[in-house]
């Protein structure tokens with residue numbers, strides 16, 4: 494049973510108008526009722542927005558002239574503005590999207606032979622402060638609105654020419670960009686509803702993935718709220734090391750996280766969870782770490798591990814694992830029967846790896862200032 498997420502009081506832009514990208518289908522129907530229109534009109538407009546990627550009411554030819562004029566007066570369709578877009582030689586594409594107060598977020602498209610994955614951000618910066626993460630090092634500013642989240646898919650789809658619903662180039666969306674998506678629960682769920690809705694981007698549950706660092710109570714809430722896939726940023730299989738890498742582990746240790754994952758799988762028996770494990774040289778890439786991970790994964794036999802070679806960024810104290818260690822770690826897991834994938838690093842020439850998304854964050858946590866000071870003091874070294 495889906496949890497009801499309250500219809501937002503849609504934030505109005507500087508013009509005082511309502512942004513229709515802030516509404517899921519029910520919210521849009523309610524809005525049309527509020528302005529004295531039949532709710533089915535909302536679905537007509539929704540199809541224009543997400544199937545035809547249209548943002549001008551005047552081009553919605555099957556909407557009557559009077560309604561088009563009314564909509565132009567009271568609302569708008571406003572995706573984030575592109576400040577910069579960069580293409581890597583391997584086809585990976587990155588957009589820098591402008592937010593308020595000089596902030597910016599990043600969205601990345603990764604094409605593969607059989608699919609195209611869009612990595613979407615949920616916050617400006619991130620408050621969770623994982624020690625190996627480029628976004629975490631920048632501090633936190635605010636949550637993104639529903640429009641700013643679904644708007645990333647809209648911008649990318651428009652750019653990629655995702656015009657027809659059947660012949661789409663974005664086949665998968667992962668909430669794996671800047672931010673902890675469960676910390677912005679309502680806006681993220683509403684945006685994922687639009688990703689899933691047939692009148693939205695129409696993606697199947699297995700093609701929309703939310704990745705969390707482990708906000709345990711919200712994993713259960715997510716399972717009630719919407720049918721999507723789950724990924725967990727694990728990165729270590731013992732509590733001491735995980736707390737060092739992913740500090741929220743102190744509040745929700747591995748045993749509690751695994752129990753939440755077991756509840757998720759029990760409620761969605763045909764689904765699997767992906768555990769992300771970023772390999773850092775000498776930190777979490779040794780045979781004993783693989784043994785610990787194997788022991789954990791025995792508790793979730795249908796789930797899989799995604800190994801990610803660390804992508805160094807200026808100021809980090811971590812290094813990418815040696816190729817031999819990465820191969821040995823994967824072999825150890827595979828020999829133990831753990832389904833294990835090794836993520837190829839993509840878009841190296843545009844810094845496109847997840848956890849590498851930089852954006853521009855006006856930090857409200859002082860964390861970025863602390864990092865700069867430590868760099869100045871020589872406590873950290875750039876790799």
Ligand code: SF4
Pocket residue numbers: 619620621622623626627628629630670671672673706726848
């Ligand atoms: S890894 Fe994810 S949760 Fe951790 S700081 Fe980075 S963006 Fe936030």
